[in-house]
Amino acid sequence: MTGAAALQRWWPWVPLLVLVLLPVGIRETFYLDLLMTTFMYAAITLGWDIMGGYAGYVSLGTVGFYGLGSYAGALLLLRFNIPVFVSAPFIGVLCSLVGAGLGWIALRTRAAAFVIVTLTFTSIVQLLALNLKGLTNGSSGLYMPLLTLPNNLILLPFYYYMLALLVFAYFVSRAIRGSKFGLGLIAIREEEEKAEGLGVDTSLYKILAFAISVFFACVAGALRAQYLNYVDPDIAFDLFITLSPIVMALVGGRGTLIGPLLGAFLVQPLSQYLVFLLPSSVAGQLHLVALGVVLLLVVLFMPDGIVNAYRSARAGGSGWRGRRQTAPPAEAAP
Amino acid sequence: MNGQLLAQSLVLGILTGGLYGLTSVGLSLIFGIMRIINIAHAALIVLGSYLALALFRSFGLDPLLSILLLIPFFLLLGGAIQWGILDKLSSKDLTLTVLATFGVAIIVEGLQGAIWSSTYVSIRTPYSLSSVQVAGLYIPVVRVMAGLASFVLLAAVFVLLYRTNLGRAIRATTQNRTAAQLVGVHAGFVTTVAFAAGLAMAGAAGPLLGMLYSFYPATHWLLIGKLLAIVVLGGLGSLTGTFAAALVLGVAEQVAGVTLPLEWGPMLFYVLLFGTLIVRPQGFFGAVRRGSL
Numbered sequence: 160m161t162g163a164a165a166l167q168r169w170w171p172w173v174p175l176l177v178l179v180l181l182p183v184g185i186r187e188t189f190y191l192d193l194l195m196t197t198f199m200y201a202a203i204t205l206g207w208d209i210m211g212g213y214a215g216y217v218s219l220g221t222v223g224f225y226g227l228g229s230y231a232g233a234l235l236l237l238r239f240n241i242p243v244f245v246s247a248p249f250i251g252v253l254c255s256l257v258g259a260g261l262g263w264i265a266l267r268t269r270a271a272a273f274v275i276v277t278l279t280f281t282s283i284v285q286l287l288a289l290n291l292k293g294l295t296n297g298s299s300g301l302y303m304p305l306l307t308l309p310n311n312l313i314l315l316p317f318y319y320y321m322l323a324l325l326v327f328a329y330f331v332s333r334a335i336r337g338s339k340f341g342l343g344l345i346a347i348r349e350e351e352e353k354a355e356g357l358g359v360d361t362s363l364y365k366i367l368a369f370a371i372s373v374f375f376a377c378v379a380g381a382l383r384a385q386y387l388n389y390v391d392p393d394i395a396f397d398l399f400i401t402l403s404p405i406v407m408a409l410v411g412g413r414g415t416l417i418g419p420l421l422g423a424f425l426v427q428p429l430s431q432y433l434v435f436l437l438p439s440s441v442a443g444q445l446h447l448v449a450l451g452v453v454l455l456l457v458v459l460f461m462p463d464g465i466v467n468a469y470r471s472a473r474a475g476g477s478g479w480r481g482r483r484q485t486a487p488p489a490e491a492a493p
Numbered sequence: 494m495n496g497q498l499l500a501q502s503l504v505l506g507i508l509t510g511g512l513y514g515l516t517s518v519g520l521s522l523i524f525g526i527m528r529i530i531n532i533a534h535a536a537l538i539v540l541g542s543y544l545a546l547a548l549f550r551s552f553g554l555d556p557l558l559s560i561l562l563l564i565p566f567f568l569l570l571g572g573a574i575q576w577g578i579l580d581k582l583s584s585k586d587l588t589l590t591v592l593a594t595f596g597v598a599i600i601v602e603g604l605q606g607a608i609w610s611s612t613y614v615s616i617r618t619p620y621s622l623s624s625v626q627v628a629g630l631y632i633p634v635v636r637v638m639a640g641l642a643s644f645v646l647l648a649a650v651f652v653l654l655y656r657t658n659l660g661r662a663i664r665a666t667t668q669n670r671t672a673a674q675l676v677g678v679h680a681g682f683v684t685t686v687a688f689a690a691g692l693a694m695a696g697a698a699g700p701l702l703g704m705l706y707s708f709y710p711a712t713h714w715l716l717i718g719k720l721l722a723i724v725v726l727g728g729l730g731s732l733t734g735t736f737a738a739a740l741v742l743g744v745a746e747q748v749a750g751v752t753l754p755l756e757w758g759p760m761l762f763y764v765l766l767f768g769t770l771i772v773r774p775q776g777f778f779g780a781v782r783r784g785s786l
Contacts, residue, residue, distance in 0.1 A: 217588050219532070219595060264767055268774045270587045271729060274530055275721045276770065282718040283763050290756050398711070402599060405592065444611070444710075447603030454596035458589050459581055 171329070178322055182315055191314050193431055195386075198321040199379045201423035204404040204411075205328040206375035211405070212414035213341060214368050215348030216270055220261075220277030221404055223284045224254050224373040226395035228380030230288055233301045233390045243303075243385035244320065247378045254377030255370040262366035285396045300391025303384065317386045321379070328375050333416055335371070344368055345414070376400070398447070403430070406450050409457045412464025421465060426453075501630050502747035508632075508640025510743025512701055514736045515643040516716075517723040518650065519694035525667040525730035526687045529579060529590045533597035534695050535713035535720060540601055541567070541699015542708050543609055546616050556616050556700035557638060560646075567696030571689030579688070580681070598713065605710040615707035616700065639701035646697055647736070650690065654732065663687045667730070715759060722766035728776025738777070 178198075182191060203221060210216050231250045232243040265276035288295045295301065306313060335341040343364045346354035355361045380400075384390040403426065404419075411422025433449055434442045461468055520534045541563050548554040548562070574597065582589050624631045654660035662683045665673040674680050702708070702716075719742075727738030742762060749761050769776065 211588075215588055217591050219591075264770050268770075270591075271524075271528075271530055272725070272770055272774060274532075274587075274591050275725060275766070278532070279718045279721065279763055279766060282715060282759065286757075286759060286763075290754075398599075398602075398714075405595075409592070441607045444603045444606035448600050448607065449603075451596045451599030451603060454599065455578065455593060458593045458596065459578065462589055 175322075175326065179319075182318060186311065188314060191318055193428060195314065195318045195321050196431075197423055197427040198318075198325045199383065200403055200407060200427050201420050202321070202325040202328040202375045203379055203400070204407040204419035204423050205325070205332045206372045207404045208408045208413060208415075208419045209332060209335060209344075209372040210365075210369050211372075212408060212418070213335065213344040213348065214365055215414075216266070216273050216365060216369070217405075218277040218369070218372070219274060219401060220280040221373075221376050222396050222398065222400035223277070223281035224258065224376040225380035225383075225400045226281070226288065226392075227254055227257065227284050228377035229384040229390045229395040230295060230301075231377075232381030232384045233303050234294065236303055236385070237301060243381050244316065247320070247381045250381045251374040251378040255374045258373035259366055259370040262369040266365040266369065267362055281396060281401070285392055288392045288395060295392075298392055300389055300394070303388045303390070305388055306385070317382060320382055324375060324378055324382075329416070329420070331371065332419075335368075336416060340364065340367070348414070376404075399450075402447070402450055402454075403427070406454050406457070409454065409462070409464055412466030412468070415464070415466045418464050418466040426450075497629065498751060499748070501632075502751055503744060504627075504630060504632060505636060506744030506747035507740060508636050508643075508743075509747060510740035511640045511643035511647065512698060512705075513719070513723055513743050514647050514739035515694055515701070516698045517720045517727070517739050518647065518732055518735050519691035520720050521724045521727065521730055521732055521735040522654075522663075522694075523688055523691040524724065525732070526663060526684055527579065527590075528587065529594065530587075530721075531691070532591060532594040532717060533574075533601060534594075534691075535717035536598040536601040537567070537570075537692055537695045538699050538702060538716060539708055539710065539713045540605065541696040542616070542703030543605055543614075543699075544696075545700030545703055546614060547609075549616055549618070556618060556704050557642060559700050560642065560697045563696040563699065564693045567693045568689045570696075571692030572685055574692070575685045575688040580685070598717075602710045602713065609710070611709055611711070613707045613709050616703040618704065621704065635704045639705055642701055643698070646694065650694065651732075653690070659683070659686065718766075719759060719762045722762040725766055726769050726776055731776065734776055 178194070181194070185191060203225070207218060207221055210218055228247075228250050231253065232246060235241045235246045235250070236243055261276055261280055265273045289297055306316070308316070335344070343354065343359040343361075346357070346359055347361050347364060351361060380395065384395070387394065404423075407422030407426045408419050409422070410426055411420065412418030430446060430450070434446050437445050457464070463471070516534070516538055520531055523529055523531045523534075544563060544566070545554075545556045545559040548559045549556055554562075578593050578597070579590060582593060618635070620634045623634045625634055625637060626632075652660075654663060662673065662678045663686065665676075665678055666680050666683045666687075670680050673683075723738045723742055724735050726742065727734035727736070742765070745765075746758055746761055750758055753761075
C-alpha cells in the first residue's frame with residue numbers, strides 16, 4: 160500500500176481518535192455539550208442526505224421522527240423501565256418502519272407528495288403528543304429520572320453515544336454510496352424515468368432509503384430526551400431539528416460523504432456563537448432568520464455546497480455532478 | 494345532532510370554506526403554473542394578519558379595509574420573491590425551489606417573532622363579539638364578514654382567470670408552457686403575475702383569519718398542513734377542484750367539531766390527506782392530468 164492510498168484509507172480515523180480522547184483534556188461542559196450537539200446534527204444530516212442528497216428527495220419531516228424518538232425513549236423508560244441507552248437503537252428501527260410506511264404512501268408518486276407528507280407528518284406526531292394526554296401528559300411534558308452518575312461525568316455517556324451514532328451514520332452512508340443501491344439512488348436523482356427504464360425498482364429504493372435515513376434522527380431524539388431528563392411538545396418538535404440538517408447538508412455539499420460532516424461542524428458552532436452574541440430575548444428568532452438567509456443564499460449561489468464546488472473547481476468541471484469524472488464534457492472546450 | 498345545530502355548522506362551514514378557498518386556491522395556482530410548492534404560503538398569510546393587527550393598533554384601521562392596502566403590498570412582495578429568488582431557480586429541480594420557499598417561510602417566521610414576539614395575539618375589533626341572527630341561527634359577525642369577503646375576492650380571481658386575456662394566458666401557461674410561448678404568451682411575465690396574485694390572496698386572507706383565530710409566528714406550520722391537504726384533495730394545480738375541496742373540508746371541520754373535541758380538528762385534514770394519497774393521488778375534484786403530482 161502506497162503512502163497516498165494509506166492516507167486515503169486511514170485518514171477518517173485520525174479525527175475520530177482526537178474526538179474520542181478529547182474529553183480527557185477538556186472538562187468544560189460548554190465545549191463537550193457543543194461537540195455532542197454537533198455529533199447529533201452531523202448524524203442526522205448524514206441520514207437526511209441519504210434521501211435528500213443521494214436520491215434527491217427533500218424531507219421536511221426530520222423533527223417529526225426526532226420527536227417520535229424522544230417520546231418513545233421517555234415512555235419506554237417511564238412505563239417499562241427500559242433505559243434509553245438500551246432502547247435507543249430499537250426505537251430507531253421502529254422509526255424506520257414508520258418511515259417505510261410513510262414512504263409507501265408518499266413515494267409511489269413524485270417529489271411533491273413526499274414534501275407534503277413529510278411536512279404534515281411532523282404536525283401529526285406533534286398533535287398526538289399534545290392531545291394524547293394520558294400517555295404524553297400533553298403540554299406539561301414528561302419528566303425522566305436522572306442518570307445516577309456524578310455531575311462532572313453525566314455528559315460523557317451521551318458524548319460517546321452520539322459520537323458512536325455519528326460514526327455509524329458515516330459508515331452506513333459510505334456503504335450505501337459504494338453499493339448498487341447507492342448508485343440506484345443517484346440514478347433516481349439524476350433521471351428517475353431513465354433509472355426506472357434501466358430496471359431500478361425506484362419505489363422500493365426510495366422507500367428503503369427513507370427508512371434508513373430517519374433512523375438517526377429518531378435515535379438522536381431518544382438520547383436527547385434522556386440528556387435533558389425531560390420532553391414536551393416544544394422541545395421534541397423544535398423547528399431547528401428539521402432546519403439545521405438541511406442547511407448543513409447544503410452548505411457542506413449534498414450527496415457526498417464529507418459534505419454533511421463538514422456542514423455540521425461548520426454551522427453548529429457558528430450557530431451557537433451567534434446565539435451567544437444575540438440578546439437573549441430575540442436570539443432564537445434571529446437564529447431562525449440567520450439560518451433561513453444562509454439557506455436561501457446557498458440555494459441561490461452555491462447549491463452544490465462547499466465539497467462539490469471544491470471538487471468541480473479542481474476537476475475544472477461544472478455543477479455538483481463534477482465528481483462524475485467519466486462524464487462527457489458539457490461544452491466543447493474553446 | 495339536532496337540525497338547528499346542523500344548519501348552524503353548515504353555514505359556518507361554508508363561510509370557513511370560503512376562507513380556506515381563498516388561501517388554498519392561491520397555493521394551487523402557484524403550483525399549477527410554476528410546479529412549486531410554496532411552503533411559505535401560510536407564513537405570508539400570518540404576515541398579513543400581523544400587518545393588519547399593526548395597522549389596526551396604530552391607526553385604528555379596520556381589518557377589512559386593511560385588505561385594500563395589503564393586496565398591492567403582497568403583489569409587490571410576490572413579484573420580488575419571484576424575480577429575485579424563484580425565477581433564478583425555475584430551470585432547476587423541485588428540490589431547490591422547495592428549499593427556497595422553506596427558507597422564505599423560516600425568515601418570515603423568525604422576523605415576525607423578533608418584531609412582534611412569540612406570544613398569541615388576535616385582532617379584536619369593536620364588533621368582534623357581536624352576532625347576527627339569520628333564520629334562528631346566531632352567526633358571529635366576523636365570520637360572516639370573513640366568509641363574504643373571501644367569496645368576493647375569490648370571485649374576482651376567478652373572473653380574472655376565466656374572463657380576461659391575462660387569465661387565459663395564465664391558464665394556457667399552466668397547461669403547456671411551451672405551446673403558450675409559441676402562440677405569443679410572455680410566459681415569464683405571466684408566471685410572475687400568477688405568483689404575485691397567489692401571494693396577494695394569501696395576504697388578503699391574513700386579516701380575515703386574524704379576526705377569527707388568535708395567532709403567533711409559528712401557527713403557519715399548522716395552517717400550511719391544512720392548506721396542502723385541501724390542495725391535494727382537490728387535485729394539485731386544479732383551481733376549481735381546490736375550491737370544491739376547501740368548501741367540503743370547511744363544512745366537514747365544522748360538523749366534526751360538534752362531536753369531536755376541538756383539538757383534534759386538524760387531524761381530519763391529515764387523515765383525508767393521507768387517505769387521498771393512498772386511494773387517489775391525483776385528487777378527487779380536479780381533472781386527471783399527467784404528472785400532476
